[in-house]
Amino acid sequence: MFRHHPQxxxxxxxxxxxxxxxxxxxxLSRVELARRTGLSSTAVTKAARPLIDDGYLYELPPERTAPGAGRPVNPLAVAPDREYFIGLKITSGQVFGAVCDLRAGIRATAARPLDDCTPEVAVGLAAELVDELLDTEPEFRARTRHLGVAVNGDVDRDSGRVRHSGLLDWRDVPLAELLTASTGLAVTVENDVRALTVAEHWFGEGIGTEYFALVTIGAGVGSALVVNGHLLRGAYGVAGEVGHFCVDPTGPRCRxxxxxxxEAIASTGAILAAVRQVTTKPHLTFDEVADMARDGHPAAREAxxxxxxAIGVGISALVNLVGPERVVVSGEGVDAYDLFSRHIQDAYADHAFGAASRCPLSLRPLPWEKWARGAAAVAIQALFPQYAATTTIGAG
Structure with a gap:
């Protein structure tokens, strides 16, 4: 049954x-915290005190200061081992899991094959994987309250429901409710690309940015945006979906x-389908198609x-609309990035408007455990009131 998320x-x-x-x-020192947050030094000290008392923050040894500069300062730091978080990435063939600390450092990983993608089987396998991860180290079980789950598709984070996932063939699945019942943890469910974006914004390439975008290339083409320091969802929870920008009205049908x-042109499946059709070789794999392109095969190179x-045009549309400081390109499809990187850059340069074209595109290969880390980062967000959904299933 529904219960309130833990405080x-x-x-x-x-x-x-x-x-x-x-x-x-x-x-950071209290002085630097005051400068960066706009709080007074007294307010910083008052805010830090309960977090120090609860073991989430601690003071480092005093830093030496220049002669005459005043007494040494004690920087404040996060105690990463104070609490742990489980992150799961559910795909159509596997469930990947990670235990992360308070700063999203990966402490343990595990994976299980998923032969049957029905929600019941996936939830059962996920619960087994959570148990395996919690038993990796003695302190994990006692210090873990939150589970983050990342899945493809249209996810309602507030209710913990997967409204639709094309890759998993799920519709209206109450995933948070099912996983809380089977694990006893407070569960936050998020779209996988958004979860990855949270991790990169808080703990990776996007640290310190107010405007940030991440685009993933693979079985789908996904994206997420950070605007004014917050993940952009939009009124219906699907804002920033570059994969479903139309770049060719006469192009192939998208799922x-x-x-x-x-996505209908640039996903790994779309590239593979295009080359299979031209070559009349229905059993080609994506790796084989990539090798064909590197060897100069015209149809493969054209695909x-x-x-x-298509990707470059889509990214330019994001940049023109939002103006991010940085765009990260990732996903399993970046293994073949050498084959379309020039075309991405050329299309981006042709279509990005004015000064927006100065926004750099950076390639960041992220293995599956990093996607699980993204799910854990979403769970870390649940510690903060603006991210803790009032209707997400909780353990207490």
């Missing part, structure tokens, strides 16, 4: 500001039902060129 760790705005900054960029979406152009 967030912090409730006052000052505590939220101090802890979130230390998570991403600590250790969403529309024609000419970026990657068209995919790269």
């Amino acid at each position: 967030p760790l912090v409730s006052a705005p000052a505590e939220t500001a101090v802890l979130s900054l230390l998570l991403a960029e600590g250790p 969403c039902g529309a024609r000419g979406c970026v 990657f060129a068209r995919a790269g152009h």
Whole structure:
């Protein structure tokens, strides 16, 4: 049954500001925290005190200061082992899991094959994997309250439901409710690309940015945006979906039902289908198609060129609309990035408007455990009141 999510760790705005900054960029002195948050030094000290008392923060030894500069300062740092978080990434063939500390450092990983993608089987396997991870180290079980889960598709984070996942063939699955019943943990469910974006914004390439975007290339083409320091969801929870921008109205049919979406042209499946059709070789694999392109096969090279152009146009649309400081390109498809990188860059340069074209695109290969880390980062967010959903299933 539905129960309220456990109370967030912090409730006052000052505590939220101090802890979130230390998570991403600590250790920092109280003076620097005051400068960065806009709080007074007294407010910083007051906000930090309960977090120190609860073991989430601690003081480092005094830093030496220049002669005449005043007494030494004790920087504040996060105690990463104070609490642990489980992150799961559920795909159509496997469930990947990670135990992460308070700063999203990966402490243990595990994976299980998923031969049957029905929600009941996936939830049972996920619960077994959680148990395996919690038993990896003696302290994990006692210090873990939160589980984050990342899945493909349209996810309602507030209710913990997967409204639709094309890759998993799920519709209206109450995933948080099912996993809380089987694990006893407080569960937060998020779209996988958004979860990965949270991890990169808080703990990776996006640290310190107010405007940030991540685009993934693989079985699907996904993206997520950070605007004013917050993940952008939009009124219906699907904002920033570059994979479903139309770049060719006469193009192939997308699994969403529309024609000419970026994903319908640039996903690994779309590239593979295009080459299979031209060569009349229905059993080609994606790796074989990539090798053909590297060897100069015209149809394979054309498929990657068209995919790269579609991705570049899609990214330029994101950049023109939102103006991020940085765009990270990732996903399993980046293994073939050499085949369409030039086409992405050329299309991006042609379509990005004015000064927006100065936004750099950076390639960041992220293995599956990093996607599980993204799910754990979403669970870490549940410590903060603005992210703790009021209707997400909780353990207490």
